[in-house]
Amino acid sequence: MKKLFSALFVLISLTGLSQEIGLQLYSIRNEVKQDLKGTLQKIRSMGIRELEGGETYGMGVDAFTKMIHEMGFKMVGIGVDYDALTKDLTPVIEQAKKMGASYVICFWIGHNGDEFGMADVEEAAKRFNRAGEIFKAAGLEFCYHIHGYEFRPSVNGTLFDDLMAKTDPAFVGIELDVYWAKQGCADPVSLINKYTSRIKMLHLKDRESGTKCDNKGYADEETNVVLGNGDVNIPEIMKAAKKAGVKHYFIEDESSRVMKQLPLSIANLKKLN
Numbered sequence: 535m536k537k538l539f540s541a542l543f544v545l546i547s548l549t550g551l552s553q554e555i556g557l558q559l560y561s562i563r564n565e566v567k568q569d570l571k572g573t574l575q576k577i578r579s580m581g582i583r584e585l586e587g588g589e590t591y592g593m594g595v596d597a598f599t600k601m602i603h604e605m606g607f608k609m610v611g612i613g614v615d616y617d618a619l620t621k622d623l624t625p626v627i628e629q630a631k632k633m634g635a636s637y638v639i640c641f642w643i644g645h646n647g648d649e650f651g652m653a654d655v656e657e658a659a660k661r662f663n664r665a666g667e668i669f670k671a672a673g674l675e676f677c678y679h680i681h682g683y684e685f686r687p688s689v690n691g692t693l694f695d696d697l698m699a700k701t702d703p704a705f706v707g708i709e710l711d712v713y714w715a716k717q718g719c720a721d722p723v724s725l726i727n728k729y730t731s732r733i734k735m736l737h738l739k740d741r742e743s744g745t746k747c748d749n750k751g752y753a754d755e756e757t758n759v760v761l762g763n764g765d766v767n768i769p770e771i772m773k774a775a776k777k778a779g780v781k782h783y784f785i786e787d788e789s790s791r792v793m794k795q796l797p798l799s800i801a802n803l804k805k806l807n
């Protein structure tokens with residue numbers, strides 16, 4: 535059984551893909567509570583090398599970083615809280631450098647309930663431009679991860695278009711979560727083609743066909759399906775992203791089936807090569 539298990543992962547490993555495919559560690563948030571090192575070893579055996587995260591699961595930055603480096607992982611990016619962007623960013627910079635990360639990502643714009651409008655965009659742009667300039671001076675790149683509510687209509691198209699117009703491309707990049715773009719009733723491929731130079735990273739996540747879109751920024755985690763089996767159009771997204779020169783790709787599967795779905799997602803990505 536162990537030999538079969540190992541052979542399966544060799545078969546579906548990421549070896550041979552034309553781009554590095556990483557994993558957003560939030561995907562295995564439940565599994566690591568039971569067995570941190572064992573879960574990471576399973577992920578590594580699938581061929582995954584690049585990680586995005588920032589949490590150290592009670593180990594501390596130095597100990598956690600030492601462990602993942604010994605396992606052959608590279609931490610590409612860590613998260614930063616939206617409220618932290620107005621404060622001293624030295625601790626974030628120090629953590630990123632200790633972990634070997636080159637990106638810092640904000641995953642959410644704080645706003646009141648389901649209310650998100652131009653005032654929130656203007657405040658976010660101000661925070662992003664400030665933080666991005668500080669991070670750049672420290673040798674790091676700053677990105678914002680979209681979450682769907684940015685695609686509400688505005689006089690200029692969508693609030694996402696406004697955010698792009700109000701942020702400095704020299705300091706602020708985008709991590710496009712293709713699921714959340716689709717869930718926000720936007721087209722991920724069109725976004726990649728329109729904002730080619732701004733999109734630095736992708737979260738690869740597929741959505742159960744027939745799921746109704748909205749722009750609230752929330753969705754049922756169990757609508758996350760195997761990459762290529764949903765309605766997000768992963769093949770066209772990968773084609774557009776490669777053409778655009780997107781630098782980093784991270785699978786994020788928030789469902790309870792992640793450990794079963796992840797090998798299948800990797801296998802489907804290999805077919806797109």
